[in-house]
Amino acid sequence: MSEILQYIHKDGLFHRMHPGTKIFLILVIGVLTILTLDIPLLCLILLAVLLLALAGKVLREVLQQMALILAMSVIFILITLITMPEGEVLGYLIPGGFLPVTTGALYAGVLLTLRFAILIISFQVFVITTQPRDLVNTLEKAGVPIDYNLMFLIALRFIPTLQIEAKRIHEAQLARGYAPGTGFVGRIRSVAPVMVPLVSNALSRATVLGLTIDMRGYRTRARTPFREERMNLLDRAVIVILATVLVAFLAGTILPHFGYALG
Template sequence: MQEIFQYRSGDSFFHRVNPLAKIAGVAGVVVVAVLTSDPIVLGGMVLAITALAAFAGMGREVMQQVPLLLVLGGFLIAVTWLTIPEIGIAFGLTLTLRFCAMVFAFQLLVSTTMPTALVRALRRLRFPADYALMALIALRFIPHLQNEGKKIQEAQAARGFSPGGGIGGKVRGAVPVLVPLITNALGKAEVIGMTIDLRRLRERL
């Protein structure tokens, strides 16, 4: 399984685009996605971003988000249909396409921009150093959590844990993975926070 939200080296046109231009493009996608409620416009944005990703050789990375977005979309459509029957399905579809456009755009940005270049671009935009550092840590943290979750799942399978099939089986299988994963993530986050605090203290001294 390939890591999500991870930089992929390449020599495509999109890889060579200035990080500031890509950040501006993602910001534009987010603004348009939030302001519009037209499913046709949102669907066109999703198709356009997917085409850009394929042109940059990142189509596979973008398509990795599809299963998660399908689950999220089904959940949103179901909830809005139950709570607002008159506009539930249309509103749920709009929300789904909106999330798809933003997630695909962000995936394309991260996959074609080196983390250090992305942080330098954020600093040029006058982002505080702490926020830029948090962005870099988050980009490194997501694939690390993905790999750690996979190792925990393999360890559970080696111990003979069999949650069964169907939706119930997936839910039962997720709990033994999520509990240690979240615990480890919180522990690492605390260590990182202490490291940043010590760095600030050293700079003040």
């Protein structure tokens, strides 16, 4: 199973696109997802994101992380069902009239779930198909300070590293005879023995990384990228299409509200 947010080297369509084009694509998807209140349209956006993963040859890696997305989706739906008792009552979570399931809460839960899935999957596709150095160089050219680029890059790099480290710690404890039990309770009991050494190792890695950055002369001279990415005809065509879709969507959703308010 591939690690979360780990770059995967392949020759897919998404890999060959310029990082700036992919950043603009993710921003457009985010705007469409956040401003859309139509569930069928969100389903179409989710399908389009999955097709992007297929075109980028990373659909299998994306589907491997679906268990986490499904678990979070169930939690979101339960929270909305408990905290938003609005609309027509369809049934009850607990027999006897406790915790009603309403149409408003169910709609809000599905809406939140689809938004969460789209944003997570699209960001994952973006990260696992983009070289970190190309991403940092693009952000720096866009005017983002190098300190923020460095923090973002380190955060992305540490996520799969900590995932691998947690797996190794858990396997080492099982090899020494630790038995947290099975089922949901066993999973909860196994978290604390893993978190303590994991946090300790993460702090040690952070200290070593800080010393390494200082030893390599960070901020002492100008940086020159080893390989400079340039936009091709495909990138320009994608940007034009995305800009057209975004303008059309905003014109169809926001402008009518302004006209109604002014009228």
